[in-house]
Amino acid sequence: MAQEIDVELVHVTKRFGDLTAVNDISFQVPRGSFFSILGPSGCGKTTTLKTIAGFEEPDEGDVYIGGERMNNVPPNHRPVNMVFQQLALFPLMTVFDNVAFGLKMARVPKSERKERVERVLEQVGLKGLGDRKPGQLSGGQQQRVAIARCLVLNPTVLLLDEPLGALDLKLREQMKIQLKQLQHQVGTTFIYITHDQSEALVMSDRVAVMNAGRLLQVGAPDELYTNPQDPFVAAFVGENNDIQGTVTGLHGDHVTLDVGPFQIAAPVHPQMTVGSRFHNFIRPEKMVLLPPDTGRTEPTNQVPGLIQDVIFDGAVARAIVELTGGQQVMVLVTRTSDAPLPVRGEAVRVAWEPRDAHCFPLE
Amino acid sequence: MKSLHRSGGPRQKSRIPWDLVIPLIPLLLWLFLLLIFPHLRLLMLSLMKRGQKSLAEGGIFLGNYLKPFQDPDHLFIRVFIRTILFSLINTLLTLAVAYPIAFYVAKVVKGMRKFVLLVLIALPYYISELVRVYAWMNILRETGFLNYLLVDVLHVMSQPVEFLYNTASLFVVFVYSSVLLMLMPIYSSLEGLPDEQLQAAQDLGAGPLATFTHIVFPSSLPGVTAGFILVFMMNVGDYLIPNLIGGKNNLWVTEMIYNRFIVSTNWNLGAAYSLVTLVLTTFVVWLGLRLTGQTLRGVFSEQ
Numbered sequence: 001m002a003q004e005i006d007v008e009l010v011h012v013t014k015r016f017g018d019l020t021a022v023n024d025i026s027f028q029v030p031r032g033s034f035f036s037i038l039g040p041s042g043c044g045k046t047t048t049l050k051t052i053a054g055f056e057e058p059d060e061g062d063v064y065i066g067g068e069r070m071n072n073v074p075p076n077h078r079p080v081n082m083v084f085q086q087l088a089l090f091p092l093m094t095v096f097d098n099v100a101f102g103l104k105m106a107r108v109p110k111s112e113r114k115e116r117v118e119r120v121l122e123q124v125g126l127k128g129l130g131d132r133k134p135g136q137l138s139g140g141q142q143q144r145v146a147i148a149r150c151l152v153l154n155p156t157v158l159l160l161d162e163p164l165g166a167l168d169l170k171l172r173e174q175m176k177i178q179l180k181q182l183q184h185q186v187g188t189t190f191i192y193i194t195h196d197q198s199e200a201l202v203m204s205d206r207v208a209v210m211n212a213g214r215l216l217q218v219g220a221p222d223e224l225y226t227n228p229q230d231p232f233v234a235a236f237v238g239e240n241n242d243i244q245g246t247v248t249g250l251h252g253d254h255v256t257l258d259v260g261p262f263q264i265a266a267p268v269h270p271q272m273t274v275g276s277r278f279h280n281f282i283r284p285e286k287m288v289l290l291p292p293d294t295g296r297t298e299p300t301n302q303v304p305g306l307i308q309d310v311i312f313d314g315a316v317a318r319a320i321v322e323l324t325g326g327q328q329v330m331v332l333v334t335r336t337s338d339a340p341l342p343v344r345g346e347a348v349r350v351a352w353e354p355r356d357a358h359c360f361p362l363e
Numbered sequence: 364m365k366s367l368h369r370s371g372g373p374r375q376k377s378r379i380p381w382d383l384v385i386p387l388i389p390l391l392l393w394l395f396l397l398l399i400f401p402h403l404r405l406l407m408l409s410l411m412k413r414g415q416k417s418l419a420e421g422g423i424f425l426g427n428y429l430k431p432f433q434d435p436d437h438l439f440i441r442v443f444i445r446t447i448l449f450s451l452i453n454t455l456l457t458l459a460v461a462y463p464i465a466f467y468v469a470k471v472v473k474g475m476r477k478f479v480l481l482v483l484i485a486l487p488y489y490i491s492e493l494v495r496v497y498a499w500m501n502i503l504r505e506t507g508f509l510n511y512l513l514v515d516v517l518h519v520m521s522q523p524v525e526f527l528y529n530t531a532s533l534f535v536v537f538v539y540s541s542v543l544l545m546l547m548p549i550y551s552s553l554e555g556l557p558d559e560q561l562q563a564a565q566d567l568g569a570g571p572l573a574t575f576t577h578i579v580f581p582s583s584l585p586g587v588t589a590g591f592i593l594v595f596m597m598n599v600g601d602y603l604i605p606n607l608i609g610g611k612n613n614l615w616v617t618e619m620i621y622n623r624f625i626v627s628t629n630w631n632l633g634a635a636y637s638l639v640t641l642v643l644t645t646f647v648v649w650l651g652l653r654l655t656g657q658t659l660r661g662v663f664s665e666q
């Protein structure tokens with residue numbers, strides 16, 4: 001299946017003085033997909049997007065849009081449009097004029113302009129608000145004007161820089177769904193930036209995880225969650241427990257990790273030698289709580305601990321457990337049976353299968 | 364304002380809202396001592412005959428107000444029109460010089476360099492206007508620096524020329540002395556325009572010219588109008604530059620007023636000339652705002 005690629009970055013690097021904001025990044029965005037770039041604040045997301053939009057020229061590497069090399073093509077000649085982190089609506093123009101601006105620049109005749117603006121305003125749910133100034137709209141409405149202003153131009157690719165950042169939690173949840181639906185409806189390729197991993201997981205077909213200017217992993221949300229290729233991805237995408245230790249024994253299909261107060265079994269990593277230090281990540285839902293005195297030998301790893309806290313959340317609860325030696329882990333307790341929830345101060349054993357863990361070398 | 368009044372609630376017994384009045388005292392003093400009082404005095408003077416002691420003594424006399432329009436050769440009217448016209452041209456020239464500088468400092472330069480540039484631009488204005496005008500006289504006169512440069516250094520001319528006392532020199536020095544006043548309001552309105560808006564315009568397909576006409580200029584318009592009014596009023600009311608640089612052929616309305624007051628020591632007539640000038644100039648500004656579809660309130664308040 002030869003998928004068409006709308007945007008491709010090849011070994012792109014961008015420096016600001018001594019700071020390398022974007023460091024040797026390569027990725028491909030398939031046509032019509034919802035592609036997210038996920039990373040903590042300051043990791044270079046906006047800079048990456050601006051090299052695609054043309055506001056920053058890469059110091060090294062190439063940017064392709066629709067198969068054409070875009071280096072040194074000015075922003076007004078690129079078939080992409082950008083929704084800015086600060087929205088950047090034109091405050092002196094009405095909503096209608098804001099949305100019509102791009103069409104006016106493209107010298108679209110007035111009657112067609114009116115028709116297209118009204119259609120897109122309806123699409124984003126702003127029908128009848130065309131005469132207002134941006135200052136007279138709510139945050140969520142302004143945000144939709146910013147999107148409508150780009151969509152009306154039928155861009156090959158729409159770039160969105162944390163457009164939900166300024167909204168409150170409830171509106172954000174709502175807009176998440178709406179954005180995803182809108183993308184389905186118009187079929188435009190979306191490149192979406194966020195530092196909120198749940199936003200990225202909910203909306204995207206593919207997610208690129210960035211940290212400190214580097215691209216760590218690109219994959220479907222499910223893939224990033226179940227098969228992280230990097231300790232940062234493991235820790236940043238979803239909740240995870242990181243139990244670190246030293247390799248003391250290699251046994252073919254598994255290894256022994258000495259954590260200090262206790263020893264555990266862990267999966268094999270090609271770089272493991274006796275004495276090397278490793279991360280060992282286990283998802284909260286892969287851990288179970290057992291009574292302290294049970295004779296069960298399954299799952300393989302069992303570490304005694306004390307319940308510190310139980311965070312109840314309807315169908316599930318999260319237990320914070322302090323393991324022997326003091327490290328805290330989070331365990332997901334699903335309420336399938338009528339078994340009572342653990343209580344604070346209760347002695348338990350935290351158990352998991354070694355193969356459910358992911359190991360990465362410690363720096 | 365309403366909410367402010369209400370907030371004075373607990374101190375009801377004093378009646379006078381001191382928390383509102385006290386901060387206003389400097390403003391009221393300034394308004395009264397420097398604006399209202401002198402102009403009332405001028406108004407009284409202008410309504411009396413020469414030598415009359417008070418309004419009560421001889422009654423109101425309107426003859427002074429007819430004088431400006433009865434000058435031989437319509438001198439006042441011609442001088443007034445020239446003053447207005449030259450001030451307008453000069454204000455436009457100043458705008459043409461100041462706008463690119465304001466744009467460059469506000470939107471192109473970043474960080475420390477911006478600060479240094481602003482200081483450098485403002486620095487000459489720490490010196491008194493008189494000294495700056497003398498400096499220009501020194502440059503432009505027949506034995507001045509410009510002639511030295513053109514005749515002795517570059518040899519483009521064989522004879523020194525008197526650059527002073529003509530309309531061109533008047534404009535050069537006028538523009539020079541007005542630039543800061545035009546630049547500052549434009550700079551501050553451009554400074555408030557986020558770079559993202561320029562990028563957004565460009566992203567939506569606007570080239571540099573379209574970005575300027577649709578985004579940059581409209582958002583700097585309040586600054587342009589403020590600068591325009593300030594410079595225009597300053598130019599009309601200037602005395603030093605027309606007198607020292609403009610020469611005999613460029614009589615300014617202020618010089619006429621000066622002549623009435625000091626040369627012919629007719630204070631009553633001088634007062635009438637001043638007030639007529641004030642009213643006519645205000646009318647010109649009002650007309651200008653009307654013709655460009657603006658309001659004073661829009662210019663001096665946000666947006």
Ligand SMILES: Nc1ncnc2c1ncn2[C@@H]1O[C@H](COP(=O)(O)OP(=O)(O)OP(=O)(O)O)[C@@H](O)[C@H]1O
Binds near residue numbers: 041045
């Ligand atoms: N014009 C610039 N000049 C100098 N440094 C810059 C410039 N733009 C960005 N940087 C730096 O580059 C790094 C990456 O910035 P960028 O704006 O891409 O981060 P981001 O991932 O978008 O962060 P956020 O989530 O906070 O928006 C930061 O350290 C930032 O300070």
Ligand SMILES: [Mg+2]
Binds near residue numbers: 045085
């Ligand atoms: Mg950013």
